Amino acid sequence: MRLRARPARLLTRARTTATLVAVAGLALGLVTAAAPLTAAPAAADAVRDRQYWLDEYGIREAWQVTRGEGVVIAVIDSGVDARHPDLAGAVIGGTDVSGRGNETGTLPLGPGGITHGTMVASLAAGRGSGPASGVIGAAPAASILSISLAFGPGERSGDDQVAEGVRWAVDNGADIISLSLTRNQLDWPTSWDDAFLHAEANDVVVIAAAGNRGNGTEQVSAPATMPGVLAVGGVDRAGRASDNASSQGITIGVMAPSEGLIGATPGGGHSSWQGTSGATPIVAGIAALVRAAHPELDAAGVINRIISTARPATATVPDPLYGYGLIDAAAAVSADVPAVDENPLGSLADWVELHRRADAEPLAGSLPQLRAGLGRGADETGGMLGLGSAPLEPVIPTLLIVSGTGTALAVLAAAGVLRFVTRPRSQ
Helix, strand or coil: CCCCCCCCCCCCCCCCHHHHHHHHHHHHHHHHHCHHHCCCCCCHHHHHHCCCHHHHCCHHHHCCCCCCCCCEEEEEECCCCCCCHHHCCCEEEEEECCCCCCCCCCCCCCCCCCCHHHHHHHHHHCECCECCECCECCCCCCEEEEEECCCCCCCCCHHHHHHHHHHHHHHCCCCEEEECEECCCCCCCHHHHHHHHHHHHCCCEEEEECCCHHHCCCECCCCCCCCCCEEEEEECCCCCECCCCCCECCCEEEEEECCCEEEEECCCEEEEEECHHHHHHHHHHHHHHHHHHCCCCCHHHHHHHHHHCCECCCCCCCECCCECCECCHHHHHHCCCCCCCCCCCCCHHHHHHHHCCCCCCCHHHCCCCCCCCCCCCHHHCCCCCCCCCCCCCCCCCECCCCCCCCCCCCCCCECCCEEECCECCCC
């Protein structure tokens, strides 16, 4: 097993606090303008108490080993409010690929996505506003790169934004890329081949949301269909595949909580939400814990630890609905897991060589096949987590994502296709 060679860090971590504060001030102005769409801050202890996944998915136990120190997670999303108390010190820099954000990617972009990136970042690497208050991420000592983009009519190509964002993240020191967005299609453009191959070649773990059926994504969509990408589906509080807040498909790697979530919103607030947009950064944070605890592992080894220690939901592993099972952060960090030489989720380079030829069969008919199992059954890893308790009733008002329509749709379409994958509870 080789020692992981991190890419050269083109980004200086010592981005001045003054710069981040100034940029965040602009974000606050936008939040004020959209005040009716943002939930009022809740009592701090209520926010932390609602994070059931910290205990039920082994995250707090994993913190006894590491909290993700030294690992960088790139959040390619709508921009992260770096001034939020729960994210103080977490955002070390970033960029904008939309053409209308700011140079550090910390200006939340709307109307539909103005809260999205901040919520995502908080579940990956939030620090909390105190020892027992605010949103704390799965890897609270990891760092965030915020890469802002914007989808919708009049915006530059969403496909181009994602490709540029992925390349920038790799070139500026990301160890993990978190993508809470979907094309709502199985296939992807060739520009993504180049960008995601760049991530694969530079040992970066890429994690993507499966999508939400409640938003019209009936099947897992790109980038979660791409070989080598760890696709995240969602489960409800009882550990069952979510009917609305997750799509299903054979490329799903693991399942994580996608209902009853709470995240930080620009301007210091918090909001209830649901969807694989939230499940994905939880898994990204767990990947950061694994990278911090096992610096000798390459990206393939990190992914292998996460999927091979997941708790199977059925006797079939991988399962067409649940993938390898429900995440278990403590096991991913501490279990004895055999080394691997290749990414168990496949290689994009191999796929491109086979399927981008002129005589290749249509893409939709040549997506990755159901992955081979790891030679274990559900009874060998303790079965499902004990998540049978009923969901908590919301104590914080629901966040409405889209402004000016009177609806709570979280659909941010680029040419009617590309979208974020959050589903507000009120929908």
